[in-house]
Amino acid sequence: MSRRSNEPMWWLPFSGGMMVDAMVIPALVIITGALVPLGLVSEETLRGLLSHILGRLFVFVVVALSLFHAAHRLRFTLIDLGLKSVKGPIGVVMYGSAIVGTLVAGAAAFGLGDVCGSVLRVCGGR
Amino acid sequence: MASGGATSTGPGGSKPRNYLRPMPVLWWLKRPAYLKFMVREVTSAFIAGYALCLLVLMCGAGDADGFHTMFVSLQSSTSIALHIVVLAFALFHTVTFFNLTPRAIVVHRGEEKLPESAIKGAHYAGWVVVSAVLFFIVLRG
Numbered sequence: 001m002s003r004r005s006n007e008p009m010w011w012l013p014f015s016g017g018m019m020v021d022a023m024v025i026p027a028l029v030i031i032t033g034a035l036v037p038l039g040l041v042s043e044e045t046l047r048g049l050l051s052h053i054l055g056r057l058f059v060f061v062v063v064a065l066s067l068f069h070a071a072h073r074l075r076f077t078l079i080d081l082g083l084k085s086v087k088g089p090i091g092v093v094m095y096g097s098a099i100v101g102t103l104v105a106g107a108a109a110f111g112l113g114d115v116c117g118s119v120l121r122v123c124g125g126r
Numbered sequence: 127m128a129s130g131g132a133t134s135t136g137p138g139g140s141k142p143r144n145y146l147r148p149m150p151v152l153w154w155l156k157r158p159a160y161l162k163f164m165v166r167e168v169t170s171a172f173i174a175g176y177a178l179c180l181l182v183l184m185c186g187a188g189d190a191d192g193f194h195t196m197f198v199s200l201q202s203s204t205s206i207a208l209h210i211v212v213l214a215f216a217l218f219h220t221v222t223f224f225n226l227t228p229r230a231i232v233v234h235r236g237e238e239k240l241p242e243s244a245i246k247g248a249h250y251a252g253w254v255v256v257s258a259v260l261f262f263i264v265l266r267g
Contacts, residue, residue: 029212030213080154
């Protein structure tokens with residue numbers, strides 16, 4: 001019955017996500033939500049940055065860590081809301097989604113196959 | 127981690143019986159501190175949602191026409207309204223997290239403990255620098 005907790009393993013990406021989210025998300029939201037609408041950032045600049053390998057690496061890190069951060073938090077939020085009986089499946093769904101999201105983000109950022117095309121189709125962007 | 131009496135074996139070596147105190151689903155509305163905790167938890171979902179939008183934007187960068195459509199939609203009032211909501215949650219996360227850092231990180235300097243304000247201050251200073259670098263990168267272009 002007694003099983004070693006797998007929590008320490010999830011703690012690293014979780015705390016990394018907590019830090020990265022705190023440090024970069026407000027500025028990024030101000031960039032895409034205020035500087036772009038105000039015309040202070042041109043389309044070429046933004047597209048250039050998002051096409052650059054360092055820009056893509058940055059987006060990958062932010063996406064991956066944010067997903068693990070949210071997965072870990074929401075897992076415990078749902079348990080706290082009374083879903084303690086389905087604790088196991090919640091963990092699988094939460095961390096599973098984070099892992100899948102990370103793989104998709106990685107493949108998209110590093111141009112493997114046509115993952116970006118698929119992401120855009122799913123989001124109705126094309 | 128030992129969970130104390132909750133897992134101790136009952137008399138006669140029978141299986142442990144864990145008592146789960148029933149909790150009302152809306153327990154977190156009972157006290158402002160609980161609500162704050164819950165809001166903090168939920169900020170992570172909004173931030174993750176925003177990160178996924180960034181991913182879509184990055185994917186759109188591969189195609190000029192598609193990217194143009196996305197860039198124009200960033201200027202819509204719907205997009206701006208969503209950004210305001212995410213910004214509020216993001217700032218809540220940043221501020222509550224930085225204010226908490228002295229509890230998690232205790233730095234010793236010889237015998238002395240580094241004051242809480244120094245640890246908090248270092249995080250805020252780091253935040254300002256990182257944000258300034260990001261703004262510089264996008265505004266320079």
